Amino acid sequence: MNMNRLLNSTIVLIVTLLGNGCGNENNSDTPTPNLKEFEILLDWQAEPTYLGVYYAKSLGLFSDLGLNVSIIQSWGANQAVSSVATGRYKISTASGGATVLGHNKGAEIVSLGVLYPNIPSVIYGLASEDIETIEDLKGKKIGIYPNSITVNEFDAFLKANTLSRSDFDVVSISGSDVPLLASGQVDAVLNYWEMSPAAIETNNDFKLIRGKRTFTFKLSEHGVGGYGLNIVTSRDVLNSDEGDLVKQVAEAIIEGYRRASQDPQNALELFFNEFPEKDGDYVREGFRRVVELLGENFGLQTVEGWQTTLDIYDQLGLLDVEIEADSLLP
Amino acid sequence: MEIFSSQSSLKIFRQEIGRYVTSVAVAGIAWQITVTAFDVPKYLLPRPLEVIAVLFKEYPAFIEAMYYTSKNMLVGGSLGIIAGMFTALILASSKAARWILEPYLSIFQSFPRESLLPLLVVWIGFGAGLKIINAMLLAFFPVSVISLNALVNTRKDYIELVKSWGMTPQNILFKCRLMCAVPSIISSAKLALPYALIGSVLGEFMGGNDGLGNIIMTSSATFRLDRIFASILLLALLGTLGVGMITFFQNTVFKRFYLDN
Structure with missing residues (x-):
């Protein structure tokens, strides 16, 4: 292939890629x-x-x-x-x-x-024999997404239940929470009920305890309105x-x-x-x-x-x- | 080629500080005038005075975060620089090692090492180890690649000359190739330290409760752009200090060693 053809092909490829755009849109x-x-x-x-x-x-x-x-x-x-x-x-x-x-x-x-x-926010984790109430989460490692609005809801939840962050081991996380729960890096995560908790609940790789693959505490049922x-x-x-x-x-x-x-x-x-x-x-x-x-x-x-x-x-x-x-x- | 500055290090340091402070102050004043004149809303851009105010108001938190980030940057960056130089020396000294290992350098250099972060979190958790390893990974590659390139591409006439003096291959490596490669190695270290800072902050973005990266993440949940900008300002300061530190090292300790040898 001569240089001109190579150059032209490259330009066409770049123009095509640019034309397709980089936006994450569904169009x-x-x-x-x-x-x-x-x-x-x-x-x-x-x-x-x-x-x-x-x-x-x-x-x-x-x-x-x-x-x-x-x-x-x-x-x-x-x-x-x-x-x-x-x-x-x-x-x-x-x-x-x-x-x-x-x-x-x-x-x-x-x-x-x-x-x-x-609000759809929940504190959830993999189903465990040890965790039935929020009290059972004390001292456990809870992952929160620090740049998410759910953090404020979590603070409101703590206030409403006369708890403080020091009652738990609260750690900032990023990316998918499922591998973090599966690997035991965190015991629970603050997330939206219809997202990761639903994904785990339908994944047979996680074991059932009392008929559930997750434990879930909805913040809206624990004093956080709005x-x-x-x-x-x-x-x-x-x-x-x-x-x-x-x-x-x-x-x-x-x-x-x-x-x-x-x-x-x-x-x-x-x-x-x-x-x-x-x-x-x-x-x-x-x-x-x-x-x-x-x-x-x-x-x-x-x-x-x-x-x-x-x-x-x-x-x-x-x-x-x-x-x-x-x-x-x- | 002038490798080391002929001016005294202290004088250069003073001049550079003055230049940077003036430059930042001019930008800050222009920024304050612009946001005030155009009434730019706070959710888009905070006022520089608000950024300075939050730095003073919350200085214990910022100092603690800066210490954490800089510690990880320095530890990870130093490990990355040392490992990178050591790897380059091994590869330069043995053609067999280079034949086997050099492709790994190319492969690892060709994809963003940040993509390994989610795996690192699962393997080693959210502690300082995550940030140090990531800083080290990001610092390692520029040093190893640039140093190796400099070590194997020493001018042929130099090599011929020292060979004619009867130098052993080991002496050629350390006394000729390495000495000729010093400017490139120092340049690669100047690149590596800001990379280490990026690695450290990316690690903080991934998890944990400390560091300037963590302040940026937690502040975005509450639209606290003043805290975000304050953290960015401190990160820029850290990166600049890191490069300045290597330049200072280059013009003092290394200059003496280089000229003596």
Whole structure:
């Protein structure tokens, strides 16, 4: 091959790679000329938690609004909230805590609907004969993700149960928690109920004790109130020409969750078409838990509910300014 | 080629400190004016004065974290530099060893060693060992690769000259090849120490409760950008001090040894 051909081939390869882009987005649809391009940001990766968003897209709820939606995955609610506040994305999912803390730092974030009326955080570990109550965890090594909003929920849990970090051996972790539990580097981890705990529960490599592969303590059942997953936008977007459209997108997402919980079989099938590499048992169990977390009245939100969320962060001394609960509502 | 500076080390040190302080101060003032003038929100960028304030307010925590990170950087970095030089010497002294072991250098150099971190955590846990090993891994490769390259590529006329003096292969290695390779080895050490700092901080990102990396991780959960920037500032200071330390070593201890030999 002569040098020119080699050079040309290299340039074509680079251009092709650049053209394909490096973004972690799920945009397999061919752009339709009549539809407007629109991005929805997830505050984490494409897990069962967000199945409703994908289902809404599969059902054509966004294209009914004249939108060709790309679902963008990210790595955390705080970054998602900041991205929405800067206007880079018009709508995102985020935890209630990130919504409140973002607001506290001047990000005028507004919730368009609450998906999880309670926080999904749990302290969990591999099932053990020794651990039945929270008291049994005293002195054990608990792994926490230090950059996650769950850390604040953990502190609220300690406060509500008159415990302190010194009652446990709390250690910061990163990456997947399952190998850390399996190797005994930690005895328990703070994580979301529908994620790693669901993955372990459906993995036959872990032994069953009292019919379970994990022990789980839900923080919401141990004194930590406040909202969990919600859909956020910024006040600027809401007051702009696109405000109504963004509200309609949020309603479509909520409708996606509603229909997915009514027909999980179909929702899961379409999700697997999109993500064939995902473990089927985990996704099924994860989404079963998501439906439980959604409850009956998901999509609704109240001033009282946000006030409870604000109170948690206020009691932890994390609020620099006074935030009115109704400023978080549209 | 000037390997060592002819100016006194103390004078250079004073000049460099002045240059760096001025440079950082100018950037800090420009940053403060910009964020104030454009009213940049706090969730995007903190004010430099807030960063300085948090450094003063929480200085015991920052000093403790800085000590932990710098200790791991120095221990891991030193081990990596020594191991890298030792490996390069072995490979340079034996063609058989080089034939067998050199591919490993290329293989390990070609992928990010950080990808081993999740495995290291599972194997050795979250303690200082994780940070030291990671710092050592990151420091080892630049030193071994650059030093080996310098040791085996000594000018041929030098080698011919010392051979004509009747030097043994061992003497050629230590008295000719190694001496000619000193500038490259020092340069590789200047590269290695900041790598060791990166390794140490990445280890802190992976787990444990100590160090500036841990402050960065814990602060991002609460949008405390002032603490994140304060930690970054201290990390930059650590990295600069590390390189400065080697330069100082180069211009004092090593200069005397090199000229004497």
